Amino acid sequence: MDNFAHAATATVATERGERYAKQLIGHWGRHAERIDEGPEDTVLRFAATERFPATAVRLAVTAEFLVVTSYAHDAAALQASNDALADHLRRWAGPDEDLVFDWIPLQA
Helix, strand or coil: CCCEEEEEEEEEEEECCHHHHHHHEEEEEEEEEEEEEECCEEEEEECCCCCCEEEEEEEEEECCCEEEEEEECHHHHHHHHHHHHHHHHHHHHCCCCCCCCCCCCCCC
16 A cells, blocks of 8 residues: 555454544544545555654454554654554453454565
8 A cells, every 4th residue: 555665564453443444534634634534444644744653543343343444654653643543442342342452474
């Protein structure tokens, strides 16, 4: 995607994936350079700033999973993006749900 050199994905078991995706899009979307919404996923693209490198986040929801994929130009930015995504989504989880993010590196 967009010539990013690094990517990772996490498939998170949850029946509340649509709710979490909407919350993330609502909160992070205002900072996105562009949001591409499709029938199967939503992609938030962030332009580079002085504080943050350019990144992108893809969210896809099924009945039992939230699939989160992040993209960045370097490994440090990818790790920072992954940490921020997981932290943000865990804050929205109910007390009865522990969202587990096992990030798997991908070919970007």
